[in-house]
Amino acid sequence: xxxxxxxxxxxxxxxxxxxxxxxxxxxxxxxxxxxxxxxxxxxxxxxxxxxxxxxxxxxxxxxxxxxxxxxxxxxxxxxxxxxxxxxxxxxxxxxxxxxxxxxxxxxxxxxxxxxxxxxxxxxxxxxxxxxxxxxxxxxxxxxxxxxxxxxxxxxxxxxxxxxxxxxxxxxxxxxxxxxxxxxxxxxxxxxxxxxxxxxxxxxxxxxxxxxxxxxxxxxxxxxxxxxxxxxxxxxxxxxxxxxxxxxxxxxxxxxxxxxxx
Numbered sequence: 637x638x639x640x641x642x643x644x645x646x647x648x649x650x651x652x653x654x655x656x657x658x659x660x661x662x663x664x665x666x667x668x669x670x671x672x673x674x675x676x677x678x679x680x681x682x683x684x685x686x687x688x689x690x691x692x693x694x695x696x697x698x699x700x701x702x703x704x705x706x707x708x709x710x711x712x713x714x715x716x717x718x719x720x721x722x723x724x725x726x727x728x729x730x731x732x733x734x735x736x737x738x739x740x741x742x743x744x745x746x747x748x749x750x751x752x753x754x755x756x757x758x759x760x761x762x763x764x765x766x767x768x769x770x771x772x773x774x775x776x777x778x779x780x781x782x783x784x785x786x787x788x789x790x791x792x793x794x795x796x797x798x799x800x801x802x803x804x805x806x807x808x809x810x811x812x813x814x815x816x817x818x819x820x821x822x823x824x825x826x827x828x829x830x831x832x833x834x835x836x837x838x839x840x841x842x843x844x845x846x847x848x849x850x851x852x853x854x855x856x857x858x859x860x861x862x863x864x865x866x867x868x869x870x871x872x873x874x875x876x877x878x879x880x881x882x883x884x885x886x887x888x889x890x891x892x893x894x895x896x897x
Contacts, residue, residue: 639770654765665816669816672820675742686736692728694724723860734747756809772791775797776848811838815834818833831872832874833872836869842861842865846861
């Protein structure tokens, strides 16, 4: 693996390169979605702002997970190139999309629904940055033929381990395909339902992959990511139920009741 590409004295992190590629792919998917829904908006700009917000959210979530280290050495922790938490990135990106949905007059929930397939693709491609940098997001040791070692990674290991970023990429593409098909203009869904489905699917995927990741078990035998995944599934389920109930309620005609003379 190659955490950095060196050009003389300049070093460029491969994680950053893959993050850029993830943003490009997500922007392309969102632009395609805008086009089929006949929406005029700057998909690249929307994804750029959401990506920056997601990176900031991911960093701050990771930083505040370890308050003692932050208190003793705040500068090195905050400006360290490593250390990003998935759930913080999700929250940051969602907040940015909500704001932009209002700014573009698309609608907050509608913006989230339109961006759901793009978010899945962006997440999957971003995981390749974890693979190329060998930042410790790989899995436990395995004897399977596709096991990989990361002797030159940021968190090196010479053991053959599960390449969990590749697993997550494959699942993310599958989730994006499902959301793309279900988000077709020919079969419109209640506002917010696709966002809820994204939260449920990505939460389940992340919860399961954690069983073969090397993250420490902290809460009730679960990792931080698994606890956050449960929260994602619960929020997604609640959003789906709310969206369906809201759609049914809006379809019920108003009946005027006239009192008998």
